[in-house]
Amino acid sequence: MKNKRFSQKAPKAYHDADFINSEDARILRIMAEYLGPYKQFREEEVTNTIVLFGSARIRSQEQFIEEKDRLKSQLERAGDAENEHINYQLKRLEKQEELSQYYDDTVELSRLITEWVKTLPKKKRFIISTGGGPGIMEAANKGAFVAGGSSIGLNISLPFEQHPNPYITPDLNLEFHYFFMRKFWFAYLAKALVIMPGGFGTLDELMELLTLIQTRKISKRIPIIIYGETFWRNVINFDYLVDTGMISPEDTLLFRFFDDPKLAFEYLKKELTKIYEL
Numbered sequence: 001m002k003n004k005r006f007s008q009k010a011p012k013a014y015h016d017a018d019f020i021n022s023e024d025a026r027i028l029r030i031m032a033e034y035l036g037p038y039k040q041f042r043e044e045e046v047t048n049t050i051v052l053f054g055s056a057r058i059r060s061q062e063q064f065i066e067e068k069d070r071l072k073s074q075l076e077r078a079g080d081a082e083n084e085h086i087n088y089q090l091k092r093l094e095k096q097e098e099l100s101q102y103y104d105d106t107v108e109l110s111r112l113i114t115e116w117v118k119t120l121p122k123k124k125r126f127i128i129s130t131g132g133g134p135g136i137m138e139a140a141n142k143g144a145f146v147a148g149g150s151s152i153g154l155n156i157s158l159p160f161e162q163h164p165n166p167y168i169t170p171d172l173n174l175e176f177h178y179f180f181m182r183k184f185w186f187a188y189l190a191k192a193l194v195i196m197p198g199g200f201g202t203l204d205e206l207m208e209l210l211t212l213i214q215t216r217k218i219s220k221r222i223p224i225i226i227y228g229e230t231f232w233r234n235v236i237n238f239d240y241l242v243d244t245g246m247i248s249p250e251d252t253l254l255f256r257f258f259d260d261p262k263l264a265f266e267y268l269k270k271e272l273t274k275i276y277e278l
Helices: 023-043 061-077 080-097 101-117 136-146 179-189 200-214 229-235 238-243 249-254 261-276
Strands: 049-053 127-130 151-156 173-176 190-195 224-227 256-258
Touching: 023 173, 023 179, 049 101, 049 136, 049 179, 049 200, 061 080, 101 127, 101 136, 101 224, 101 261, 127 136, 136 151, 151 179, 173 179, 179 190, 179 200, 190 200, 190 261, 200 224, 200 249, 224 261, 229 256, 238 249, 256 261
Parallel strands: 049 127, 049 190, 127 151, 151 173, 190 224, 224 256
Antiparallel strands: none
16 A cells, blocks of 8 residues: 655755754854855945944934923823823933934034045945944934945844934845844954943943953054043043053053044044055
């Protein structure tokens, strides 16, 4: 008697979504976040970037006004139980609004950089690279867009805050799951860094890159701008770190403070021209 059982082919492992998303296939997902961007950057001829880090929560003055109006409208309709929470949000928003100048400064700095690099030979051009989200990241991509240039967005999948902003060049809009692979692509292509005010994420990125440069795991010369001296000296007491011997005095030469986008741009232009003989 003939066997009437029908055997359906099993899916190949790389087509099996359950396997690809499993713990066993984590190394494949990590490799994909290395090889996928590598292919994309090669095809787009991206070899040099200027990375701008900063908070997703710093918005333009117009965006702050819109958000305040929205919260005030909610307050008018809210019951007593919700009033306290909305008032807290309004107070925090007003404090953040004091930092809105950094959004405008980021747009201007990115615009100045992009207009300059467009005059350079194609193989020596520097492309603005950001975390791809809102706030300071949006401002940096916006500045490049206003100048008619390309820019990169290395977005990270998060349950809140993070979504790609509309100013990223479409072919350079990448999405990551792993923070460490995203940070690898920031560091690997970076020829200069600009650190705008930010929170945990910005501190993490700043300190990791300073550590890599200080320990010479990154051997290339990278000009680093810490933008917003008053903000950052309130957040990190660099002088105390030197006084207590936690860092060496020469470690503070790894970066420069700036508060003016034009002065920051002139410094970057001078340093990059000298390093890369532009």
